[in-house]
Amino acid sequence: MLPRGLEQPDSSVNRLAVCGKYPVMNGLEPTDGAVFERSLSEPQIFTVIFERYYRPVYGYLSRRVGQAIADDLAAETFTRAFERRSSYDRAAERALPWLLGIAVNLLAHHRRSEGRQLRALAALREPEPGEHPADAATRRLDATTSRQRLALALERLDDYDREALLLVAWGELTYVEVASVLKIPVGTVRSRLHRARRKLRQALEPRSDDNVIELPRTEARSG
Amino acid sequence: MADELERLKDLGREIAEPSGSSEGRARRLLQRRIDVASGRRARFWRPLHVRWALAGVVAVLLASGFGFGLGAWNTEEGSAKTSLVGLGFLPARGWTVVQSTAVGQRDAASAVAANVPLRASADLRATARATGASLPGKGILIFATFAIRGDPASDAGFDRHDLPLSLRHASVASQSSDRRVYRIRAGVGGYNVDAQIHFGAATPSAETIEVAQRQLNRLVVASEPVTILARPTVLGRGQKLTLYGSVDSEKAEEIVTIEAKDCGQTSFREVAAARTQEGGGWSYDLFDPNISASVRAAWNNQRSSPVAVQDRPYVSLRRLGGSSSRFSVVVGAKLQFWRKYVVIERFEQRLGSWKPSRKVVLTDTSSTAGSSFVNTFQKFRLSVPKSSLLRAFFPRSQAGPCYLAGYSQLVRT
Numbered sequence: 001m002l003p004r005g006l007e008q009p010d011s012s013v014n015r016l017a018v019c020g021k022y023p024v025m026n027g028l029e030p031t032d033g034a035v036f037e038r039s040l041s042e043p044q045i046f047t048v049i050f051e052r053y054y055r056p057v058y059g060y061l062s063r064r065v066g067q068a069i070a071d072d073l074a075a076e077t078f079t080r081a082f083e084r085r086s087s088y089d090r091a092a093e094r095a096l097p098w099l100l101g102i103a104v105n106l107l108a109h110h111r112r113s114e115g116r117q118l119r120a121l122a123a124l125r126e127p128e129p130g131e132h133p134a135d136a137a138t139r140r141l142d143a144t145t146s147r148q149r150l151a152l153a154l155e156r157l158d159d160y161d162r163e164a165l166l167l168v169a170w171g172e173l174t175y176v177e178v179a180s181v182l183k184i185p186v187g188t189v190r191s192r193l194h195r196a197r198r199k200l201r202q203a204l205e206p207r208s209d210d211n212v213i214e215l216p217r218t219e220a221r222s223g
Numbered sequence: 224m225a226d227e228l229e230r231l232k233d234l235g236r237e238i239a240e241p242s243g244s245s246e247g248r249a250r251r252l253l254q255r256r257i258d259v260a261s262g263r264r265a266r267f268w269r270p271l272h273v274r275w276a277l278a279g280v281v282a283v284l285l286a287s288g289f290g291f292g293l294g295a296w297n298t299e300e301g302s303a304k305t306s307l308v309g310l311g312f313l314p315a316r317g318w319t320v321v322q323s324t325a326v327g328q329r330d331a332a333s334a335v336a337a338n339v340p341l342r343a344s345a346d347l348r349a350t351a352r353a354t355g356a357s358l359p360g361k362g363i364l365i366f367a368t369f370a371i372r373g374d375p376a377s378d379a380g381f382d383r384h385d386l387p388l389s390l391r392h393a394s395v396a397s398q399s400s401d402r403r404v405y406r407i408r409a410g411v412g413g414y415n416v417d418a419q420i421h422f423g424a425a426t427p428s429a430e431t432i433e434v435a436q437r438q439l440n441r442l443v444v445a446s447e448p449v450t451i452l453a454r455p456t457v458l459g460r461g462q463k464l465t466l467y468g469s470v471d472s473e474k475a476e477e478i479v480t481i482e483a484k485d486c487g488q489t490s491f492r493e494v495a496a497a498r499t500q501e502g503g504g505w506s507y508d509l510f511d512p513n514i515s516a517s518v519r520a521a522w523n524n525q526r527s528s529p530v531a532v533q534d535r536p537y538v539s540l541r542r543l544g545g546s547s548s549r550f551s552v553v554v555g556a557k558l559q560f561w562r563k564y565v566v567i568e569r570f571e572q573r574l575g576s577w578k579p580s581r582k583v584v585l586t587d588t589s590s591t592a593g594s595s596f597v598n599t600f601q602k603f604r605l606s607v608p609k610s611s612l613l614r615a616f617f618p619r620s621q622a623g624p625c626y627l628a629g630y631s632q633l634v635r636t
Binding site: 043044046047050054055058059063065066067068069070071072074075078079082083109110150151154165166168169170197200201204 | 227234
């Protein structure tokens with residue numbers, strides 16, 4: 001039986017079945033807003049939001065700060081989202097921007113980790129199976145040139161510009177959604193993106209010193 | 224040139240998807256919060272199939288313990304076995320026998336057998352010492368320790384012997400006007416057995432010696448195909464483990480695989496391998512799980528009992544830029560400790576003890592590229608008198624189940 005508040009015109013193709021602990025949607029799925037509204041009286045229904053958005057939220061966080069920290073931050077994002085579910089704008093098309101907004105706030109404590117993650121992205125590449133280490137090193141030099149520039153340029157971007165750019169590129173949000181996450185006008189989002197993309201484009205342009213590999217900065221273990 | 228946004232998306236795609244464990248953990252945390260909000264009690268009780276499994280395990284344990292007891296009482300006097308899994312003495316009429324905890328958790332298991340009442344003491348060794356010191360004329364006490372073979376330096380003093388051990392192989396360890404102590408050191412199976420036989424007379428009679436031999440015949444040494452011992456079992460700052468053990472084929476060049484299960488994990492994974500030496504002993508140095516873990520050895524499709532190794536997080540306290548009031552504290556481990564706190568302690572010369580100065584909540588994290596180590600840290604200010612001695616203490620309550628408490632090095636302001 002579909003819980004009250006989640007009904008659709010054709011109830012035969014829109015049922016919410018409970019399989020084990022977690023509700024599973026069949027047919028037409030209720031909107032995020034309807035799930036949030038219903039979760040106020042039936043908290044268990046909030047697991048639908050988790051099932052829908054855990055992977056995108058975790059993916060975004062792990063790209064920003066690495067998997068070890070993303071494990072905790074993603075879990076924290078959803079528990080905070082659950083506690084603040086009454087403040088969710090139920091007219092919003094989807095909950096992902098709102099969840100990423102919480103994630104972005106949590107990320108503020110992990111700026112240093114993000115820098116290291118970007119440098120790690122620039123520096124690391126797994127060797128092909130069976131590949132000799134020397135060959136791997138040569139291939140790495142070829143492959144990393146542009147990726148390295150990209151990661152380093154990303155690291156050098158202004159925090160606000162990078163936030164907007166990554167919400168579009170890795171969070172897969174629209175400009176309007178980014179504006180709602182960062183609580184800024186859409187026009188500001190556009191100008192930040194324009195600036196950020198221009199800097200990335202410049203970083204990726206071929207240079208005369210392409211044979212020179214700028215080694216990523218490595219940092220000794222703190223302490 | 225491809226669009227820079229596409230290149231950026233490609234860069235993001237190189238990073239792996241969430242693992243099942245991270246998603247499962249997040250789901251459990253959320254479920255707990257939902258349960259609280261729903262006013263439901265947390266689920267302390269397990270599902271039915273888990274309850275049945277637990278009941279089965281308890282039944283097997285009880286049955287095996289009971290069976291061992293029956294076997295012990297029905298064994299003919301004078302016989303000794305290595306096929307039973309256990310270390311110690313089978314009891315006989317008029318004798319009291321006590322065995323210590325399982326081997327592997329500590330350096331060596333031990334057992335006592337005496338034909339007089341034992342004197343209670345702090346541990347088995349002290350009990351043996353106290354009882355042995357007050358033996359009557361016909362009193363006999365045998366105290367045996369069982370250490371896992373595999374450490375070449377230790378094994379050198381233990382020649383191979385089969386059970387039963389004989390007093391003919393014993394040497395006099397000590398003698399006084401009213402007592403004599405013999406000692407037998409023998410490599411039996413995967414263990415080095417060190418047995419001390421105390422007599423309450425300087426020259427025990429032939430009859431007393433025969434009684435002692437009969438109890439010595441009832442010495443049981445577990446027959447385990449592969450054994451493992453970890454030393455130390457609690458890892459401190461910068462310490463690494465040495466693992467060693469033996470295989471019962473007693474051959475060289477056998478491959479022993481070391482498997483570890485990190486705290487929080489559900490299954491063992493291979494982490495290293497070692498080759499046996501002549502006699503079947505093996506050892507592996509410098510193993511560092513970086514987290515509390517269970518470690519076991521596998522050989523020939525058989526596995527040893529696991530040994531528990533406990534780890535402390537790396538805690539570091541430093542002055543920032545030579546300042547006497549600005550510091551940074553770092554807690555490094557395989558897990559991160561975001562929002563956990565560290566207690567900064569100052570040494571009180573007057574009282575001769577450490578006193579807490581303040582709590583510092585760790586709010587920043589970093590990780591080194593290619594490493595599973597995460598540093599959680601915080602910078603803070605602290606005004607203390609000049610030349611104060613400080614240290615950071617990371618309490619067990621903050622470290623969680625996978626680490627012990629940790630201390631930093633000392634810092635002089």
